Structures are given as structure tokens and as C-alpha cells.
Amino acid sequence: RFAMANDNDGNDSRKRSTNSESDVESYQDFHRKGYDYISKALTMDEASQSMRDRQKAMDLYLQGIVELERGIIAIENVPPSVPEDRARRTDKLRDKMLTNLELARERVADLNLQIRTNKSTVPATTKSKFPFGSSTMPRTTSPAAAQQKKFNNAAKVAPVAPVSRRQISVNSRPAETNKPARSTSRGRLATRPSVSGRSEGKPEPSPRAPSTPSTPRTTRKNLGALKNVDSAMANLILDQIIDNSPGVYWDTIAGQQSAKQALQETVVWPALRPEVFTGLRAPAKGILLFGPPGNGKTLLAKAVATESKQTFFNISASTLTSKWVGEGEKLVRALFACARELQPSIIFIDEVDSILSARKDSEHDAIRRLKTEFLIQFDGVGTASDERILVMGATNLPQELDLAALRRFPKRIMISLPDEEARISMLRNLLKNHQHRLDQNDFEEVADLTEGYSGSDLAALAKDAAMGPIREIDPQLVPTLKHKEIRPITKADFQNSVNRIRPSVPQSSLADLDAWAQKFGDCT
Ligand code: ATP
Numbered sequence: 031r032f033a034m035a036n037d038n039d040g041n042d043s044r045k046r047s048t049n050s051e052s053d054v055e056s057y058q059d060f061h062r063k064g065y066d067y068i069s070k071a072l073t074m075d076e077a078s079q080s081m082r083d084r085q086k087a088m089d090l091y092l093q094g095i096v097e098l099e100r101g102i103i104a105i106e107n108v109p110p111s112v113p114e115d116r117a118r119r120t121d122k123l124r125d126k127m128l129t130n131l132e133l134a135r136e137r138v139a140d141l142n143l144q145i146r147t148n149k150s151t152v153p154a155t156t157k158s159k160f161p162f163g164s165s166t167m168p169r170t171t172s173p174a175a176a177q178q179k180k181f182n183n184a185a186k187v188a189p190v191a192p193v194s195r196r197q198i199s200v201n202s203r204p205a206e207t208n209k210p211a212r213s214t215s216r217g218r219l220a221t222r223p224s225v226s227g228r229s230e231g232k233p234e235p236s237p238r239a240p241s242t243p244s245t246p247r248t249t250r251k252n253l254g255a256l257k258n259v260d261s262a263m264a265n266l267i268l269d270q271i272i273d274n275s276p277g278v279y280w281d282t283i284a285g286q287q288s289a290k291q292a293l294q295e296t297v298v299w300p301a302l303r304p305e306v307f308t309g310l311r312a313p314a315k316g317i318l319l320f321g322p323p324g325n326g327k328t329l330l331a332k333a334v335a336t337e338s339k340q341t342f343f344n345i346s347a348s349t350l351t352s353k354w355v356g357e358g359e360k361l362v363r364a365l366f367a368c369a370r371e372l373q374p375s376i377i378f379i380d381e382v383d384s385i386l387s388a389r390k391d392s393e394h395d396a397i398r399r400l401k402t403e404f405l406i407q408f409d410g411v412g413t414a415s416d417e418r419i420l421v422m423g424a425t426n427l428p429q430e431l432d433l434a435a436l437r438r439f440p441k442r443i444m445i446s447l448p449d450e451e452a453r454i455s456m457l458r459n460l461l462k463n464h465q466h467r468l469d470q471n472d473f474e475e476v477a478d479l480t481e482g483y484s485g486s487d488l489a490a491l492a493k494d495a496a497m498g499p500i501r502e503i504d505p506q507l508v509p510t511l512k513h514k515e516i517r518p519i520t521k522a523d524f525q526n527s528v529n530r531i532r533p534s535v536p537q538s539s540l541a542d543l544d545a546w547a548q549k550f551g552d553c554t
């Protein structure tokens with residue numbers, strides 16, 4: 031089908047009149063470049079033997095997507111006053127580009143899934159819900175309507191019961207659809223399926239959950255039928271973004287007492303006793319954890335998830351912006367819709383600055399749309415009084431956030447460098463499974479030496495110090511070394527390592543963060 035679109039355009043361009051030639055050439059060029067990238071991607075996609083090939087194919091598709099998007103923008107900039115026949119031709123070309131764009135995005139979504147799950151098969155649910163035949167839509171259908179129709183069809187074809195991720199990954203692969211994606215991609219893309227040819231999307235045995243689901247609240251509603259939500263994406267979220275057992279507890283985290291207290295008040299207790307925390311005590315809808323890198327922001331968010339027993343959606347902003355080029359906006363919509371269905375829930379966005387930074391003119395359109403969608407969805411949180419969704423963000427660059435974003439995080443908690451007590455407790459914790467000879471005084475001395483170290487700097491320091499005893503041993507003896515022959519770790523090892531492992535957070539950035547905290551943060 032790509033080939034057909036390209037040939038037609040070649041003929042069209044030869045017929046065009048001279049005065050419109052340059053415009054035509056520009057979007058025609060984008061289409062041609064996009065087509066070239068996608069053809070190469072298809073070849074690679076079909077032949078792909080390894081994850082690397084798939085990654086390469088995905089990169090080529092993405093380059094094709096960018097060219098097509100540019101082409102579509104160029105066409106949209108053509109003045110409305112052009113002659114009717116030319117307008118018709120540009121419309122036709124635009125439709126073709128949109129179709130190709132959609133197909134390429136679908137392949138990207140498939141490949142993405144394969145790469146992320148490290149499997150060469152596409153789950154049946156994804157195939158049926160990402161139908162390749164956008165050409166089955168009448169040409170006159172607007173892209174938005176086509177997209178909508180597609181989602182609706184997808185929901186009809188294979189309704190998916192909302193189940194835990196384990197259930198989905200076990201149940202969503204009926205044996206007969208377990209074919210490698212590459213054996214079908216070209217065939218599907220190159221032929222033009224008729225409307226009646228939808229039989230391949232005929233209801234398959236729906237990947238339903240067993241009748242005894244893990245949590246009662248996930249059984250009642252049907253995620254496949256979520257309004258305006260791509261059900262394949264909803265499945266992906268259930269499969270990969272929900273993280274209900276991060277295994278981090280309050281005790282795992284040394285120090286940070288005031289942050290723990292604030293999180294307990296605003297997240298954990300309200301989740302456990304919602305009837306107490308109403309009215310003025312109603313919890314905030316957005317919490318921002320900010321502070322220098324490596325001090326436990328991500329750890330704290332995970333501890334909140336474990337301790338509050340809510341559905342925890344853990345997604346990093348870079349996943350939204352890079353892995354999902356062009357899909358981020360859809361993913362954001364699906365994310366919030368799932369959070370609504372599975373509430374009480376926490377949506378945790380790590381590195382939130384990269385999606386809520388001030389919007390710039392130079393950035394890619396897809397990113398701008400993603401940011402806008404995120405703000406819209408975030409605004410929607412809490413509009414229903416019984417809605418229990420919390421958005422938690424973490425950043426070490428809070429200064430980058432725009433004011434509109436900041437308004438949505440009324441509670442802003444600084445996660446600072448560990449103080450002396452926290453450093454001692456962290457060091458104790460790090461050494462607890464190793465033989466060492468450090469007493470309380472030694473720990474205090476090491477803590478003194480490590481003023482200005484972050485939590486992750488301390489972890490690196492302890493790792494280096496633990497190598498001290500090994501470095502003293504003749505390298506030739508290392509292979510046959512017995513455990514009891516290794517001497518215990520001492521204060522001197524730490525003193526040596528302090529010269530090698532230096533603190534990673536510069537004073538200037540600490541000063542900036544402190545200034546920001548004074549101005550905007552919760553400084554309790
Ligand atoms: P970034 O801003 O770079 O994302 P972060 O603040 O999210 O950093 P974490 O990922 O939570 O930092 O912590 C990094 C590592 O440092 C942890 O895996 C852990 O080993 C160690 N660490 C940091 N802070 C603490 C702490 N308070 N208690 C125990 N370990 C810690």
C-alpha cells in the first residue's frame with residue numbers, strides 16, 4: 031500500500047502546473063522521504079531476527095513518521111485560496127500521508143511492545159486492537175474520526191476485562207495468533223484490506239481474566255470499553271506501568287524524616303482512612319518531590335506505593351517523550367483513564383520537569399501536544415468529589431517547571447542531602463551484610479568526612495571501600511580466595527575511598543535548589 035501511494039503521487043506531481051511546483055515539491059519531498067524511511071523500516075521489520083534489528087526498524091519508522099508529519103504540516107500551510115483541483119490533490123496526498131503515518135505508528139507500537147517485553151510475538155490483544163487497515167476507513171473520514179472509530183472497533187473486537195498485569199500477560203496470547211509479527215507486517219501493509227475483509231479482526235476468544243481476580247476493584251469495570259482510550263494502550267499500562275510491589279518500605283530509606291512525615295500525612299493515612307481525611311483535611315491532588323539527584327526521591331515514591339497500598343502507576347517522563355514518539359499523548363490519556371478505573375491510585379512521573387517544563391516554540395509538535403494533554407488530564411483529577419487519584423512528580427530541576435505546572439502540585443517537598451545522622455544510618459545499612467570493624471566513633475568520623483555526599487554518593491563510596499581488602503591481595507590468589515581470608519572493612523578503607531569518590535552535587539546547584547525551596551517549597 032505504501033508503494034501504491036507513492037506511485038500515484040509521482041504521477042500527480044508530473045501533471046502539476048508550474049506556479050504551484052515549489053509548494054508541491056516541498057510536501058511531496060517529505061512524503062517521498064517518509065516513504066523511503068518506512069520502506070526500509072518494513073524490509074528490516076520483516077527480516078528482523080534480533081531485538082537490534084527491531085530497534086533499527088523502529089528507528090527508521092520513527093524517522094519516517096517525522097518526515098510525514100512535516101509533510102502534513104506543510105500541506106496544512108497551503109493557503110485556502112488555491113485552485114479547486116489542486117486542493118483536491120493536496121487533500122488526497124494528505125490522506126495518504128495520514129494513512130501511512132498511522133500504519134507506521136502502529137508498527138512502532140507493536141515493535142515497542144516486542145522490544146519492551148523482549149518477545150518476538152505480539153500479544154493477540156495488541157494485534158486486534160491495532161488494526162493495520164486504516165485504509166478500511168473511507169477516504170473522506172477525518173483522521174480524528176477514523177482514529178475514534180478504530181478505538182471503538184478495537185473495543186468491540188476484543189473486550190478486555192480489567193485484570194492485574196499478571197493475569198493479562200498470561201491470558202492475552204491465544205495459541206493460534208502466536209505468529210511472529212514480521213511474517214505478517216508486509217502483507218498487511220502492502221495490501222488494501224476491504225471493509226468486508228475485517229474477518230481477521232473477528233471476535234477472537236476474548237482474553238478474559240479468570241473468574242477469581244486478584245483484587246475485587248479490578249474486576250467490576252471493563253478497561254477495554256474506556257471512552258476515548260485505546261484499549262491496547264490500557265493493556266500496556268496494566269502490563270508494564272503498574273508497579274504494585276516496588277518492595278521499598280519506609281525503613282529502607284535512611285533519614286528524610288520530614289519528607290516521610292509529609293508523605294504519610296498527605297498520601298498514606300488518607301488512603302487508609304479516607305473517611306477521616308475529608309474537607310479541609312482532604313489530601314492534595316499533586317505532590318512534587320524535588321531536590322538534588324540521588325537522595326531518595328524515587329525511593330520515597332516507591333515506599334509510598336508499598337505503604338499506602340494504592341494502585342501505583344510508575345512512568346518516567348522520558349518514556350512518554352522518547353519511547354512513545356507520537357503516542358505519548360494517547361498514552362497520557364490512557365494512563366489517567368486507567369488510574370480513574372483502578373482508584374485509589376497514584377500516578378508517579380519521574381523526571382517530571384521534562385514534560386512539564388515551560389513550553390517552547392522550538393520543541394517538536396508531538397511533545398507540545400503531550401504536555402498540553404498532561405495538563406488537561408491533570409486538571410481533570412479531583413473534579414469528581416469521590417475521585418482518589420494522586421499525581422506525584424519527582425524532579426531535580428524544579429526551576430524548569432512552568433508556573434501552570436507548579437500550580438497543580440500544591441505540596442512541594444524538598445528531598446535534601448542526608449544529614450550526619452542519616453549518613454551514619456545509611457552507612458550502617460550498607461555494611462550490615464559485610465564483615466567490618468567500624469564502631470560508632472568510626473561511623474561518626476566517616477559521616478564527618480562525607481558532608482555534602484548524596485545517598486547515591488555514599489552507596490558508591492561504600493562499594494569502593496569494600497574493595498579495599500580485595501585490592502591488597504595478590505591478584506594471582508584472587509581466583510582461589512576463600513571468604514574468611516578477606517580481612518574486614520575498616521575506617522581506613524573509607525578514608526582512602528573518600529579521596530577517590532567525591533560528592534557529585536555541586537554547591538551552586540544546591541544553592542539554586544535552596545533558593546527555589548524558600549520561594550516555592552514546603553520548608554517544614
Ligand atoms: P534522581 O534525581 O537522580 O532521580 P533520586 O533522588 O530519585 O535521584 P534515588 O533513585 O531514589 O534518587 O536514589 C538513588 C540511590 O541512592 C538509591 O538506589 C539508593 O541506593 C541510594 N539512596 C539515596 N537516598 C537514600 C536514602 N535516603 N536511603 C537509602 N538509600 C538511599
Ligand code: MG
Nearest residue numbers: 327328380424
Ligand atoms: Mg529518581
